Amino acid sequence: MSQHFLLSAAARTLSLAKVMRMSDAAARETFKAIRWASTEGEPVCAKCGCVEAYEIATRQIFKCKGCLAQFSVTSGTIFASRKLPIRDILAAIAIFVNGAKGYSALQLSRDLDVQYKTAFVMAHKIREAIATSREADLLTGIVEIDGAYFGGYVKPANQRKDRVDRRTLNAQSGKRQVVVAMREREGETRTFITKTEREGVALVAANVHRDATVHADEATHWDTLSARYLTKRINHSQAYSLDGACTNQAESFFSRLRRAEFGTHHHVAGKYLSAYAAEMAWREDNRRVANGEQFGMIVGAAMAAPVSRQWKGYWQRAA
Numbered sequence: 077m078s079q080h081f082l083l084s085a086a087a088r089t090l091s092l093a094k095v096m097r098m099s100d101a102a103a104r105e106t107f108k109a110i111r112w113a114s115t116e117g118e119p120v121c122a123k124c125g126c127v128e129a130y131e132i133a134t135r136q137i138f139k140c141k142g143c144l145a146q147f148s149v150t151s152g153t154i155f156a157s158r159k160l161p162i163r164d165i166l167a168a169i170a171i172f173v174n175g176a177k178g179y180s181a182l183q184l185s186r187d188l189d190v191q192y193k194t195a196f197v198m199a200h201k202i203r204e205a206i207a208t209s210r211e212a213d214l215l216t217g218i219v220e221i222d223g224a225y226f227g228g229y230v231k232p233a234n235q236r237k238d239r240v241d242r243r244t245l246n247a248q249s250g251k252r253q254v255v256v257a258m259r260e261r262e263g264e265t266r267t268f269i270t271k272t273e274r275e276g277v278a279l280v281a282a283n284v285h286r287d288a289t290v291h292a293d294e295a296t297h298w299d300t301l302s303a304r305y306l307t308k309r310i311n312h313s314q315a316y317s318l319d320g321a322c323t324n325q326a327e328s329f330f331s332r333l334r335r336a337e338f339g340t341h342h343h344v345a346g347k348y349l350s351a352y353a354a355e356m357a358w359r360e361d362n363r364r365v366a367n368g369e370q371f372g373m374i375v376g377a378a379m380a381a382p383v384s385r386q387w388k389g390y391w392q393r394a395a
């Protein structure tokens with residue numbers, strides 16, 4: 077049996093430099109090999125599953141011999157009805173992979189010489205493909221949980237006499253959100269957005285297997301988890317790690333998300349916080365995976381992800 081394309085040496089060593097040297101035809105062949113790996117790159121009709129198709133080379137589309145439906149290499153995927161050449165999409169993914177602290181749409185638009193809004197939607201489609209590719213199984217083993225606030229920053233007044241205590245409810249902007257992270261030791265990081273960290277308790281129950289051991293800090297709302305799980309608590313005012321209890325891996329994830337916030341996006345709050353958190357969770361979990369392999373993972377995820385309900389025609393609707 078032939079090897080799956082994503083496991084081949086060609087996929088593992090894909091890089092931005094190689095993509096930029098590719099012709100658009102070569103880029104299409106790469107997409108085909110990844111999308112239709114089981115037929116060694118031969119197109120499969122998404123409508124009827126027929127594996128025989130005419131190729132209409134001038135329009136870069138296929139016509140199914142079974143049902144006569146016309147489709148392209150990206151039809152039915154998150155990059156359906158794309159306006160950019162395939163090679164630019166591959167380049168966008170390669171650039172995105174290289175950004176360990178995330179990648180801003182502004183930089184991407186400069187790199188690819190496309191409009192900001194094109195880069196913005198493309199980056200969000202990549203994030204959505206990543207999110208779609210992640211497993212939904214219950215988390216097991218040792219699972220660290222923690223929450224951190226993002227957004228809703230209230231700038232202190234210039235003069236001291238005008239300043240208010242920003243910890244009080246009235247002084248807050250109402251835009252502050254919590255990222256709740258659950259992280260398996262040596263495993264997957266899963267994130268959710270809530271208004272308060274307390275709401276994370278129910279999410280832990282829904283996402284963590286009963287046999288798991290849960291590590292959490294001293295915040296009292298986590299107390300109820302001990303009725304359901306074997307729990308280990310760490311009081312951060314005393315130590316960061318004591319008797320095997322710690323949430324240091326959850327903290328490392330948050331520091332990565334903070335670096336993306338301060339270093340790249342400057343503002344990750346609001347309605348896209350969930351997408352940024354999931355992206356950084358993926359980057360954290362795959363940090364030891366070679367770049368070329370990460371690239372292949374994202375192209376594969378994009379080819380497997382369905383047409384985006386959120387991002388398809390986004391600017392046409394927004395305009």
Ligand SMILES: [Zn+2]
Binds near residue numbers: 126143
């Ligand atoms: Zn068909």
